[in-house]
Amino acid sequence: MTPVPVAIGPVDSPLLAEAVTRGGGHVTSLDQAHALVWDAGTEGFPASLPASVHWVQLFSAGVEEWFAAGVIARHPDVVWTSAAGAFSATVTEHALTLLLAGVRSLPDQITATTWRQQEFFGRVGTLRGACVGILGAGGIGRALVPMLTAVGATVVAVNRSGTPVPGAEVTLPASRADEMWDRIDHVVIAAPATADTRHLVGAPELGRLGPASWVVNVARGSLVDTDALVAALRDGAIGGAGLDVTDPEPLPDGHPLWSLPNAIVTPHCSNPPAVRPPAFADHVATNVARFAAGEPLIARIDPAAGY
Amino acid sequence: MTPVPVAIGPVDSPLLAEAVTRGGGHVTSLDQAHALVWDAGTEGFPASLPASVHWVQLFSAGVEEWFAAGVIARHPDVVWTSAAGAFSATVTEHALTLLLAGVRSLPDQITATTWRQQEFFGRVGTLRGACVGILGAGGIGRALVPMLTAVGATVVAVNRSGTPVPGAEVTLPASRADEMWDRIDHVVIAAPATADTRHLVGAPELGRLGPASWVVNVARGSLVDTDALVAALRDGAIGGAGLDVTDPEPLPDGHPLWSLPNAIVTPHCSNPPAVRPPAFADHVATNVARFAAGEPLIARIDPAAGY
Numbered sequence: 001m002t003p004v005p006v007a008i009g010p011v012d013s014p015l016l017a018e019a020v021t022r023g024g025g026h027v028t029s030l031d032q033a034h035a036l037v038w039d040a041g042t043e044g045f046p047a048s049l050p051a052s053v054h055w056v057q058l059f060s061a062g063v064e065e066w067f068a069a070g071v072i073a074r075h076p077d078v079v080w081t082s083a084a085g086a087f088s089a090t091v092t093e094h095a096l097t098l099l100l101a102g103v104r105s106l107p108d109q110i111t112a113t114t115w116r117q118q119e120f121f122g123r124v125g126t127l128r129g130a131c132v133g134i135l136g137a138g139g140i141g142r143a144l145v146p147m148l149t150a151v152g153a154t155v156v157a158v159n160r161s162g163t164p165v166p167g168a169e170v171t172l173p174a175s176r177a178d179e180m181w182d183r184i185d186h187v188v189i190a191a192p193a194t195a196d197t198r199h200l201v202g203a204p205e206l207g208r209l210g211p212a213s214w215v216v217n218v219a220r221g222s223l224v225d226t227d228a229l230v231a232a233l234r235d236g237a238i239g240g241a242g243l244d245v246t247d248p249e250p251l252p253d254g255h256p257l258w259s260l261p262n263a264i265v266t267p268h269c270s271n272p273p274a275v276r277p278p279a280f281a282d283h284v285a286t287n288v289a290r291f292a293a294g295e296p297l298i299a300r301i302d303p304a305a306g307y
Numbered sequence: 308m309t310p311v312p313v314a315i316g317p318v319d320s321p322l323l324a325e326a327v328t329r330g331g332g333h334v335t336s337l338d339q340a341h342a343l344v345w346d347a348g349t350e351g352f353p354a355s356l357p358a359s360v361h362w363v364q365l366f367s368a369g370v371e372e373w374f375a376a377g378v379i380a381r382h383p384d385v386v387w388t389s390a391a392g393a394f395s396a397t398v399t400e401h402a403l404t405l406l407l408a409g410v411r412s413l414p415d416q417i418t419a420t421t422w423r424q425q426e427f428f429g430r431v432g433t434l435r436g437a438c439v440g441i442l443g444a445g446g447i448g449r450a451l452v453p454m455l456t457a458v459g460a461t462v463v464a465v466n467r468s469g470t471p472v473p474g475a476e477v478t479l480p481a482s483r484a485d486e487m488w489d490r491i492d493h494v495v496i497a498a499p500a501t502a503d504t505r506h507l508v509g510a511p512e513l514g515r516l517g518p519a520s521w522v523v524n525v526a527r528g529s530l531v532d533t534d535a536l537v538a539a540l541r542d543g544a545i546g547g548a549g550l551d552v553t554d555p556e557p558l559p560d561g562h563p564l565w566s567l568p569n570a571i572v573t574p575h576c577s578n579p580p581a582v583r584p585p586a587f588a589d590h591v592a593t594n595v596a597r598f599a600a601g602e603p604l605i606a607r608i609d610p611a612a613g614y
Contacts, residue, residue: 090433093458097411100404109573110414113565115557117574124579126397128586150457151400250422258420266416267424272431279435 004292007033007053010044019281023288035291037284042069055079055291057284058301061087067306076303084299086283087271088139091244094270095140095188095218096147098242102214103127103186107240107264125212125239128152133184135177135200136191136219137165144188156180158191181208186216193220203228212239218270221247226257233260244270311599314340314360317351326588330595342598344591349376362386362598365608366587368394374613383610391606393590394578395446398551401577402447402495402525403454405549409521410434410493414547414571432519432546435459440491442484442507443498443526444472451495463487465498488515493523500527510535519546525577528554533564540567551577 003026008016016037017027030036030046035055038045042065049056056075058066061084066072072080101107105123130153134141137157145155145167157165158180162173172179177200180187187209191197201215202225209215215238217224226247232238240262246255249268257263287297301307310333315323323344324334337343337353342362345352349372356363363382365373368391373379379387408414412430437460441448444464452462452474464472465487469480479486484507487494494516498504508522509532516522522545524531533554539545547569553562556575564570594604608614 089435089459093407093433093435094411094431096458097404097407097413100400101408101413101417104401104404104573106404106408106413106571106573107417110408110417110571112572112574114560115574117557117576120574120576121579122581124401124573124576124582126400126582126585128396128400128582129589147454147457150454151403152396250424253421264413264417265419266411266413266431267419267422267427269424269427269431272428274429275431275433275435278433282436 004035004288005033006035006037006288008037008039009046010038010040013039015277015281016284019285020288023285024292025288035288039280042066042071045071049075049078053078055081055297057081057083057287059083059280061085061299063301063307066301072301072303079297080301080303081287081297082299082301082307083280083283085139086279086299087276088143089282090272090275090279091140091190091218091270092143092147094244094266095144095190095216095242098216098218098244098264098266099132099186099188099214100127100151101264102216102240102242102262103130103212108261111261126152127186130154130185131156131169131183133180133187134158134165134168135180135187135189135223136197137168137171138190138192140218141188141190142166144190156183181205185210185212186214189215189217189219189223191219191223193222198222199225201225201229203231206232206238209238211236214239214242216242218244221245221249230256230260233257233262236262240264242266244268311342311595312340313342313344313595315344315346316353317345317347320346322584322588323591326592327595330592331599332595342595346587349373349378352378356382356385360385362388362604364388364390364591364594366390368392368606370608370614373608379608379610386604387608387610388594388604389606389608389614390587390590392446393586393606394583395450396589397579397582397586398447398497398525398577399450399454401551401573402451402497402523402549405523405525405551405571405573406439406493406495406521407434407458408571409523409547409549409569410437410519415568418568433459434493437461437492438463438476438490440487440494441465441472441475442487442494442496442530443504444475444478445497445499447525448495448497449473451497463490488512492517492519493521496522496524496526496530498526498530500529505529506532508532508536510538513539513545516545518543521546521549523549525551528552528556537563537567540564540569543569547571549573551575 005028006025007030103125137159155168157168157171242264312335313332314337344364410432444466462475464475549571
């Protein structure tokens with residue numbers, strides 16, 4: 001197969017050039033290209049694209065500015081893709097880290113200054129054989145399933161439609177989310193923040209978990225009733241909480257979550273800037289391979305819907 | 308297929324009964340059994356086994372007491388298996404936990420009491436796209452490979468023979484372990500402690516890692532030159548160390564590893580007593596299935612070799 005000619009702009013990028021090559025493309029100038037990978041915002045984007053360019057890959061998940069600037073409307077014959085989903089993997093890895101750290105009692109071991117083996121013999125748990133609920137099995141939640149099964153956990157997933165999530169033992173529709181709570185040992189919250197999901201996890205739900213259960217939230221703080229969570233952590237009704245997002249956020253100094261020994265707070269940094277370029281490069285490689293094979297592209301923008 | 312009749316002793320165990328059933332056996336009394344799962348030490352073991360019993364599964368990895376008591380010699384026609392390898396998974400999970408916690412900067416986030424997002428944006432890393440060296444790819448090291456690849460890392464494995472480890476990008480024989488150091492971002496030590504492996508990781512090896520590299524040891528403290536490690540941690544020559552084992556062990560109060568912010572010490576508790584029964588049950592299920600299918604059993608004891 002002849003490599004697909006792909007241009008990269010506005011400036012050369014060895015990381016993206018490698019990704020294009022990995023996806024089966026070769027890097028060329030814009031006037032020779034069938035596709036353009038654009039690694040910046042709207043400023044400096046070509047006023048018009050050569051007729052040979054059929055696809056443009058943008059570098060962010062949100063593309064409001066591209067609609068606002070009229071760039072997409074000016075090129076009705078071009079397929080546009082965003083970076084939506086490209087950054088799921090690092091958030092997923094963060095969720096796994098928080099859950100493992102909690103279940104294996106890392107917070108107290110990290111702060112220990114003496115060899116407390118007998119105590120930790122009784123406190124280090126395992127995800128092996130545990131059942132983890134994933135509340136909101138979208139991009140992040142779905143990517144978490146193979147990581148959890150790799151360590152021997154089983155998964156009960158909840159998504160809007162109940163469409164089976166690959167690798168999950170059970171998938172429940174959101175309307176039956178209530179059934180999840182009695183089946184699981186731990187829960188990872190990865191649902192979008194909407195009016196319907198506010199305080200999705202409150203006192204009644206936490207009350208159905210056990211004293212070794214960990215609650216991980218990598219979605220939005222508003223999904224959890226913070227006061228109920230603090231109470232459950234204080235009482236030992238649950239094992240602990242690993243939170244990359246909080247309500248309120250930023251978490252104010254002096255908030256009880258800062259001092260509770262069974263709460264891990266990371267300051268909404270599960271998707272740090274430094275890890276975005278390689279994640280975007282992987283997304284580019286995947287889409288170049290799909291473009292070359294004539295397959296549907298990932299994260300295609302719908303010009304009519306505006307995202 | 309008729310279920311294989313398996314006895315469990317010295318007392319009933321619902322966990323093991325479930326494992327026998329899961330493996331395709333059915334639980335019966337000893338006089339009816341073709342196999343015996345023995346969940347205790349030598350004391351109380353039947354003075355003689357019915358001729359129908361062809362296989363005995365013991366409950367520990369080390370079986371010195373069984374040889375010492377003459378039990379194995381008394382039953383030359385029986386196949387004996389130990390629990391060797393059954394407890395690898397929890398040690399492997401611990402190694403993954405330490406590595407993820409380090410790479411994602413959990414120690415400093417756990418001790419933080421204010422929202423330091425900008426700082427952690429620059430410090431939270433990812434295993435995705437990273438290359439992890441596994442020094443000693445035996446049961447634990449091999450089990451770690453699918454966990455690492457599930458989060459998007461690649462693996463360079465080192466084992467005695469260089470026999471390719473499934474899932475590793477490269478496997479090197481121990482004689483070429485030196486080549487590993489320039490290829491990897493992080494290292495997990497899982498090799499046995501022998502005269503040859505003492506201080507396998509010292510100043511020269513640590514010097515070939517980088518300031519974001521984590522060193523995880525779940526094997527034995529003697530494999531690492533502690534003084535060289537402390538120096539590398541103090542200088543920031545490496546990112547950090549996650550140690551379930553130390554030299555000396557127990558780590559004495561006041562040792563620098565207790566206070567270095569980039570060292571995580573867990574007190575040799577990667578395989579805590581509470582997680583052993585379910586791990587042993589999985590081992591039993593696997594071996595019952597193999598026995599039923601006439602396949603070679605896992606962790607078969609060699610009466611001549613004495614282990």
